[in-house]
Amino acid sequence: MTTEPHSLSGVRHDKATDMTRRQFLQRTTALGLGSTAALALLNACGTPTVNAGQLSANITYWNLFGGGDGVRMVQMEDSFSKSHPNIKLESVTLAWGAPYYTKLAMAAAGGRPPDVAISHMTRVPIYAAQDLLDPFDLNELAKVGITEDKFLPNIWERAHYNSKLYTIPLDTHPFVMYYNVDICQKAGLLDGAGNLKPLEGTTAIIDAFKRAQQVTGSAGVAFEVQGVTPWRIFYSLYSQLGGQALSADGKKLVIDDNKAEQALSFMADLTTKSKVAPPTIDYAGAVALFGSGKAAFHWNGEWEVSTFINQKSLKFNMVPFPKVFDQYHAQADSHAFILPRQSAVDPNSRAAVLEFISYMLKTSLTWAQGGHIPAYLPVTNDSQYKQLKPQSNYASVAAEVSVDPIAWFSGSGSELENQAGAAFQQVLAGQFTTKQGLDQFKKALQKLLSLPAPV
Known part of the structure; x- marks a missing residue:
């Protein structure tokens, strides 16, 4: 496909005779x-x-x-x-x-x-x-x-x-799950090869977090509440339920209230009912809780792998974000x-x-x-990458991700993520019902939709 009226190939430049x-x-x-x-x-x-x-x-x-x-x-x-x-x-x-x-x-x-x-x-x-x-x-x-x-x-x-x-993609960076190998071993959550047994469905996942919490005496799972991570969790879960946030053209709100509240209810269960996760914790606090062995699991982007690799006393592994609902998806960007x-x-x-x-x-x-x-398949298909552990453990997720909806206020580091975090952290802290949190988020999106794109 030629997209410019001229060739994009280069010409050798002799500065004395040639010109751009x-x-x-x-x-x-x-x-x-x-x-x-x-x-x-x-x-x-x-x-x-x-x-x-x-x-x-x-x-x-x-x-x-x-x-x-x-x-x-x-x-x-x-x-x-x-x-x-x-x-x-x-x-x-x-x-x-x-x-x-x-x-x-x-x-x-x-x-x-x-x-x-x-x-x-x-x-x-x-x-x-x-x-x-x-x-x-x-x-x-x-x-x-x-x-x-x-x-x-x-x-x-x-x-x-x-x-x-x-655009030419360099990577996919999905939301994933980290786990402490020693804690999960003591909690009986590993298989004979020392890997985490498959966790699927709300009951199995919460049960695993409870068993791990008995070992840590602190938290079963840690994730940022006071920030944008609640959006990444919500969108992973909501996408697993088949939900969409905005229309394809990014101009209309199409949130399914029942599916959205189902996702938020599971999130709130972790912090306020089952209490396997801290209800008020920031990003650095969640990372530190897992890094110190006070949380058995950690939900975050895969980019924190370097942090945990550098903690020599921490024995950890990584797997895809779990399948909680009907169809597998994990929030991601590239x-x-x-x-x-x-x-x-x-x-x-x-x-x-x-x-x-x-x-x-x-x-x-x-x-x-x-x-x-x-993103470049000759690299991901190569044995060197497949031997890169734990980074290659979740490579399959790249084919099953959910990316943020298209809108001028959406995408990584956007106002959509900020507004979702502001609303959903209130639900996780027990200060809002799921309906109240969803209503605040929807009102924020409607306001953004009413504004012209700033560019």
Whole structure:
């Protein structure tokens, strides 16, 4: 699929004799040739394909990775730079969440964007709809080994907007379950091979947490209550019941009250009835409770694997978030590469960007060490990844995830997650009934739906 009127393949630049696309347009315009005619001449000439080893370009790359992710990303960037000495990579790390996405949108709208950037895939449709992104050229991607068959069908489909490919997925990062091996052994929850016995259904799961709690004397399971994690739990459970939050176009609230209250009732049971989970705890507190052995299970994103690996006294393992209701789903998102809209594309720089993305995909075993499931199937299907434990234990979840609904206020680090957390933590703390919590959340969504997109 060709999505630009020009080839995205690079041309070798001899600085003494060659010129970029932008320079060409500037010079032809100065000679009195209109921009339309200049573009036609440029497109008629075409651009020859260049071997990756011949590329010479400067590219800027924005991302939002901190902590362990940031360390691994820098490691991968350094490896790329060493193997591609003619491509100068300028990497900029910005604050996670709303500050990052605001700055990215402003840069694209203002004509001063980076050449390539990272986005959560749930954010991409809104950016694409606002014409803030360039779509990818499938023919040019194929030249660097990026083709549809290298990705799971569901994630490749989500990478499109209006039948155009706007993002290249780097990973899937799902909501998962951690467990303390020693505690679960004492509670009789492990099989003969030392792995957690399958937990499925509300009764079996709560029973397992109670048995584990008898061992810890503290908590059966720990998860953040005072933050956005309640949304991730709720959406995992609600999706298992077949529920949807917004219409496909992101303009209408379609929450099924019965299913939503069923999901919230199970969550509240954990904290206020069975009392196997602390009812008022923040993110750091939940991580610390599991890390110290005072909770047998932990519900969180897989990105905390690095934290627990570094605690040498902790023997833990990881499995997919459990199947509580009818059909398996777990809330997730993906980090992905995007092309912020360029006022004029330099084919040489664009070719270098595609080479960079390809390299990052092919070396994403390094990325997988931080817990994320590589999206590039040659990596996830390789024996090295399968031997990476406990990170590969939940790789199958990538085909069965539920991503946040599409709306300008949705996606990772969004106002939707904030409002869900604010409402649902009241239910978990026993201060709201499930109906009251759901009503507050629905009112917040209706208010957001009534507002125009800020971009």
